Amino acid sequence: MAIVDARILILCKTYPSPSGKYAETTCVAGMDEKGNLVRLFPVPFRLIAEEQQFKKWQWIKAKVEKAKKDHRPESFTIKVDTIEGGIVIQPGKDWAERRRLLAAIKPYDHFDDIEAARLAGRISLAMLKPARILGVDIEAVSNPDWTDEDLAKLVNGQTQGGLFDREDKPSIRTLRKLPFDFYYRYECGKGTTAKTFRHKLVDWEVGALYWNCDRLYGADWERHFREKLEKDIPSKDLTLLMGNQHRFQDQWLIISLIYPPHQMQAELF
Structure with missing residues (x-):
């Protein structure tokens, strides 16, 4: 092409x-x-x-x-x-311009509809507006350190040159491995049709939030981390940007969180 x-x-x-x-x-x-x-x-x-x-x-x-x-x-x-x-x-007043741009994308309100569209061969990215966020699951990774193979990729790939071998290439910086995996549990549908789902959060901002909470609060990091992901963000007009994996296309991830403030309802006089 x-x-x-x-x-x-x-x-x-x-x-x-x-x-x-x-x-x-x-x-x-x-x-x-x-x-x-x-x-x-x-x-x-x-x-x-x-x-x-x-x-x-x-x-x-x-x-x-x-x-x-x-x-x-x-x-x-x-x-x-x-x-x-x-x-x-920029967000501006009430996210006006961001809302205008996002209006071109129709969000799904149920994850099952996203999966059905994938099976029909139409999508591998989608916006989802869940009915509500139930909570965050935090699971320690099996190995908090990179394997020798991972380290070799991170270091050798930066020193061997190639596509990014240029004079202004940044100095070698080893990527920090997140010691935990994070998952959102959320619900789609209402009443008797409500259904619960669980998907991994891989948004860079979520990783950065963990590192900031760890740096600022030490052993108390989890309380502040949960406060942001379980209370602050879900209190906004939250949309999940979903993307599936290349090798295992029935496995979906939450790749970004989009959470403008709720639009104010017009006052009646």
């Missing part, structure tokens, strides 16, 4: 993971100017030049092509060295 110029609003960056080819990679997702969800891969985000790094809610321009080895409909390969950062859409 031809390489094309694309303009994409960034909605998601997942927590980085070790990669044999790129040292470490992040799955990036967003929407194009027509309101289509797109997945960009691979993006070794922390290792690319500073001027080509980008933020959530930022428009970027880059050359992309349909992924050759990933047949999910929204997956594109991005030419990292062509990335140009554009404006960042």
Whole structure:
């Protein structure tokens, strides 16, 4: 498929993971100017030049092509060295501009409908508005340290050169492994039709929240972490950006949290 110029609003960056080819990679997702969800891969985000790094809610321009080895409909390969950062859409009053842009994407209100659409071959990314968040499950990982193989990917990939072998390449920085996996338990439907689901949170912001709570509160990190994810964020107009895995496409992840304030109801006089 031809390489094309694309303009994409960034909605998601997942927590980085070790990669044999790129040292470490992040799955990036967003929407194009027509309101289509797109997945960009691979993006070794922390290792690319500073001027080509980008933020959530930022428009970027880059050359992309349909992924050759990933047949999910929204997956594109991005030419990292062509990335140009554009404006960042600020929240502003009541998230007005962000809401206007997101209005192009119709969210699902039940996860079963997302899975049905996947089975029909239509989607691998979707917006979901759950009825309510039930809680966060926190599970210690089996090994809190990187394996020798993972460390080799993280270090060797940065020293061997290749696609990102350039004079301004950042110095070697070993990725910190999260010692816990985090899952949202949530409910779709109401009353007798209500159904509970559980999906892993891989949003980079969730990982950053853990590290910030650990740094600021030490042994009391969990209380503050839960306060944010179980009370503060669910009190907003929360939407989950869902994405499935390439190798196991029936397995879905929560790749981003989008939580504007609730819109105020018009007062009656």
